[in-house]
Amino acid sequence: MAYSDKVLDHYENPRNVGALDKNDPNVGTGMVGAPACGDVMKLQIKVNEQGVIEDAKFKTYGCGSAIASSSLLTEWVRGKTLEEATSIKNTEIAAELALPPVKIHCSVLAEDAIKAAIADYQAKAAARKNKPANAA
Amino acid sequence: MKQPIYLDYSATTPVDPRVAEKMWRYLTPDGDFGNPASRSHVFGWRAEEAVEEARANVAALIGADPKEIVWTSGATEADNLALKGVAHFYGKKGRHLVTCKTEHKAVLDTCRQLEREGFEVTYLDPEPSGLVDLAKLEAAMRPDTTLVSLMHVNNEIGVIQDIAAVGAMVRARGALFHSDAAQSAGKAPIDVNRMNVDLLSLSAHKIYGPKGIGALYVRRKPRVRLEAQMHGGGHERGMRSGTLPTHQCVGMGEAFRVARAEMAAENERLRALRDRLYHGLRDMPEVYVNGDLEQRVAGNLNVSFNFVEGESLIMALRDIAVSSGSACTSASLEPSYVLRALGRNDELAHSSIRFTIGRFTTPQEIDYTVRLVREKVAKLRAMSPLWEMYQEGVDLSKVQWAGH
Numbered sequence: 001m002a003y004s005d006k007v008l009d010h011y012e013n014p015r016n017v018g019a020l021d022k023n024d025p026n027v028g029t030g031m032v033g034a035p036a037c038g039d040v041m042k043l044q045i046k047v048n049e050q051g052v053i054e055d056a057k058f059k060t061y062g063c064g065s066a067i068a069s070s071s072l073l074t075e076w077v078r079g080k081t082l083e084e085a086t087s088i089k090n091t092e093i094a095a096e097l098a099l100p101p102v103k104i105h106c107s108v109l110a111e112d113a114i115k116a117a118i119a120d121y122q123a124k125a126a127a128r129k130n131k132p133a134n135a136a
Numbered sequence: 137m138k139q140p141i142y143l144d145y146s147a148t149t150p151v152d153p154r155v156a157e158k159m160w161r162y163l164t165p166d167g168d169f170g171n172p173a174s175r176s177h178v179f180g181w182r183a184e185e186a187v188e189e190a191r192a193n194v195a196a197l198i199g200a201d202p203k204e205i206v207w208t209s210g211a212t213e214a215d216n217l218a219l220k221g222v223a224h225f226y227g228k229k230g231r232h233l234v235t236c237k238t239e240h241k242a243v244l245d246t247c248r249q250l251e252r253e254g255f256e257v258t259y260l261d262p263e264p265s266g267l268v269d270l271a272k273l274e275a276a277m278r279p280d281t282t283l284v285s286l287m288h289v290n291n292e293i294g295v296i297q298d299i300a301a302v303g304a305m306v307r308a309r310g311a312l313f314h315s316d317a318a319q320s321a322g323k324a325p326i327d328v329n330r331m332n333v334d335l336l337s338l339s340a341h342k343i344y345g346p347k348g349i350g351a352l353y354v355r356r357k358p359r360v361r362l363e364a365q366m367h368g369g370g371h372e373r374g375m376r377s378g379t380l381p382t383h384q385c386v387g388m389g390e391a392f393r394v395a396r397a398e399m400a401a402e403n404e405r406l407r408a409l410r411d412r413l414y415h416g417l418r419d420m421p422e423v424y425v426n427g428d429l430e431q432r433v434a435g436n437l438n439v440s441f442n443f444v445e446g447e448s449l450i451m452a453l454r455d456i457a458v459s460s461g462s463a464c465t466s467a468s469l470e471p472s473y474v475l476r477a478l479g480r481n482d483e484l485a486h487s488s489i490r491f492t493i494g495r496f497t498t499p500q501e502i503d504y505t506v507r508l509v510r511e512k513v514a515k516l517r518a519m520s521p522l523w524e525m526y527q528e529g530v531d532l533s534k535v536q537w538a539g540h
Contacts, residue, residue, distance in 0.1 A: 003451070011451060017519045034537030035522060036482035038445055038471065042521035059521040063447040067519070112538075 003064055004098035010068035015075050018057040020044040025128060028121025032112040039066045039106065043113035045077060045085070047121055053077050053085055058113075065103040069093050069110040082118050141456045141501045145342075145435060145494030146291055146319060152344035152495070155390045159346065162186060162383040172380045173371060183382045190389020194351055197392045198317070198336060199327035206352045206372045207380055211318035212242040214337035214352035215285075217376065218314045219246045221362030222283045222335065223255055226312075230280030236260045236268050236287075237477040240316055242337075243285055264479050266295035266427035274305055281311045289320035292474040292490060293427030294436025296324050303332030312360060318342055318350070322395030323403065323433045328353055334360045340384070344495060345391030349384035352376075402495065406434035409493050409502050413437055416506030420513065422526070426475055426488055435493040440475075440484040441509075443523040444516045449489060452512035456505050459490045483522065483532065 003011070019042075020027045026047050033040040039062030046055040056074040060067045072093060077085045093099075093107035142150075151159075161167045162183065172187045174180025188202065195202040208214045223233060235247055237259045247257040258276045262268055268286060277284070284306045289296050299315050306313040314335040317326060322343040328336055336353035340346055354360050354375065368377030414437055417423055422442035441449060446460035471485035480488075491505070517523040525532060 011448070014519060019524065031521065032538050035486065035532065036537070038447075038482075038486045040521050040537070042524075059519050059524055061443065061520040061522045062445050064451045066445075067448060 006072075006097050007064055007068040007099070010071040010097070011064040014058075014067060014071040016057050016071065016078075017059065019059065020046055020055065020057050025124055026121075028117040028119070028124065030113045030116025030118075030120055032116055033062070033066075033109050035061070038062060039109060041066065041070050041109050041113045043070060043073065043110075043117045045114075045117045045121060047082065051081050051083075053080055053082070062106065062109075063103070065097065065099055065106040066109060068097050069099075069106045070113065072096060073110045073114055077114060082121070085114055086118055088114060137498075137500055137504065139455050141505060143491045143493060143497065143501075143505065144457045144459055145497075146294070146490065146492035147459060148341045148347065149344045149494055150496065151341075151346055151387065152391060152394060154394060155345055155387050158390045159383045159387040162386050168382065170382075172382055172385075173369065187380055187382055187385045190385045190387075193389040193393040193396075194338065195353075197321060197326065197396045198338070198353060199329055200336075200353050201356065204328075204353050204356050206354055206375050207385055208350045208352055208376060209348060210341070210350035211240075211316060211337045211339035212350075213376075214339075214350050215240070215242040215314075215316055216246050217352050217362065217365050218335040218337060218354075219243065219250065219283065219285060220365055221375070222312055222314070222360070223250050223253075224363040225361045226282040227255075230278075230282040232256045232258070232278050232281045233283045233285065234258045234260065234273065234276050234281055235285045236262055238262050238266065238290055238292075238474045239285065239287055240291055240318070243287070243316055247285075262477055265431070266290055266293045266474075266478055267297055267431060268302075270298075270301055270305060273302065274309070277306075277309050277311065281309070283312045283314060285314040285316070287316040287319070288326070289317070289324060289433050290427065290474065291319050292472060293438045293478075294319070294433045294492075295427040296320065296431045296433060298431075299333060300331040307332045320433065322392065322399055323435065325399075328355070340388035340391055343391050343395050346384055346387040349381065349388045351388070403434045406493050406497075409497055409499065410434055410437050412499065412502050413491060413493070413506060414439075416502070417509060420510065424484060426478065426480065426484075437491045437493075439489060439491075440480070440487040441489065441513050442484060442487055443520045443526055444487050444513055446471075446487050446489060448516060449487075449512060452516060453489075453508060455508060458492075460488060481533070 022029045029044045031042045042059045044057045045053045048054045056077050058070040060070045090107040090111040168182040170179025170183040172183040191205045192202045312334040316337045318339040334355045339350040371377050424440045426438040450460050475485040
């Protein structure tokens with residue numbers, strides 16, 4: 001099966017591979033997919049006080065299209081507000097990478113991953129707010 | 137060293153130059169291009185002579201009489217003819233067949249068709265080794281079982297079934313025994329009489345002959361009857377009509393002649409190369425051989441690199457031509473049904489690579505492959521969340537995955 005040049009580029013030179021400290025209150029972690037389906041994506045974002053994503057890292061188990069989708073997504077979300085990042089659609093990822101129909105699920109997984117990471121960050125932030133401030 | 141390196145000899149092989157050299161002489165105006173069925177002139181006689189010499193060479197490799205060889209378009213047609221032909225002919229005697237879940241699709245899909253026609257088929261589970269347990273096979277036999285079909289060598293994992301033991305048991309129970317030998321002819325010794333095989337499917341292109349030709353061995357003593365699937369001029373004693381492709385038959389015959397002469401020496405060479413590959417990879421963590429390593433043809437190594445997805449590994453290994461048990465390229469996202477039948481978990485089934493080594497493989501190619509695989513597996517693991525979790529001591533089987 002032939003891959004597009006963009007998929008090959010992201011696959012050969014993946015951007016932002018790695019991990020952030022998942023216990024850091026400013027880090028949101030999203031893990032989606034399942035080994036049984038042949039792909040698992042872990043996407044992490046680090047959010048600053050202005051609500052802007054200042055760093056993003058990924059690790060992906062899956063085919064070349066899955067790796068490229070997550071790599072591209074980390075590039076796109078950096079510097080975006082959480083609101084902007086939430087609005088990224090899988091169709092935009094699929095179009096940018098020229099994914100064939102059988103690989104569309106890879107872009108869906110990437111969209112799920114950023115949404116899961118944002119939800120995780122927001123849950124952490126909400127938990128912090130509800131905690132009594134004078135804990136010390 | 138020429139690249140990409142071909143390590144997919146179980147998919148197909150190049151035609152041996154000695155075979156190609158013989159074939160072209162049966163095509164052109166200067167050659168023996170006649171119809172082997174033409175009885176009225178020398179063009180036909182010469183073509184027939186060539187076809188019969190080829191038939192004898194095919195028969196010799198499996199210990200058969202040339203009269204027991206029926207030419208087909210390949211092993212798929214041979215499987216179809218054997219299963220449908222026997223099931224239909226003996227349909228009044230019984231309507232039950234037994235096979236295994238790891239058979240080639242040419243057998244499995246033909247069985248599905250027979251089920252649609254009202255036959256009953258039992259699909260046995262193989263052992264974790266990939267081989268069928270004889271006692272379980274015997275337990276599946278019924279008084280109305282007419283045919284047992286078990287492959288000699290599995291196409292994905294290369295394991296060799298003890299078909300002599302199967303043949304003896306099936307014969308004693310009064311059923312017929314068919315074996316798909318597409319992956320074993322020329323690689324493992326075959327003697328249809330010693331092994332009590334009644335029908336045997338053969339292919340040319342797996343053993344350095346041309347694509348588009350195969351054969352079905354059909355026992356004459358005691359006589360096995362078949363209902364023809366292809367009707368026409370009554371060629372091949374009525375079992376398979378159609379003008380014989382002389383050059384294809386000649387190619388298969390020559391390929392089988394060479395295989396018979398060179399099999400012992402070639403197997404030794406292939407085994408050394410296979411072991412060189414295996415020893416180059418075995419010390420990596422979380423690498424698993426799929427299927428029994430001892431009861432296996434010399435040229436096959438099927439391994440799973442845990443926590444790396446097969447299709448992405450194949451993409452990383454673009455300099456070598458291998459195949460993956462992971463069928464992520466299809467819309468189904470199903471991993472290899474063969475590996476699943478062995479009881480491999482999903483991660484391992486998705487992580488498998490089949491290396492098959494052949495006549496033109498060199499030690500240099502194996503060494504290059506070892507270096508490349510080690511490098512790319514390490515790279516992909518560094519970006520695998522599953523590898524990260526494994527390193528942290530997480531039990532992946534206990535994780536609640538959000539499937540999609």
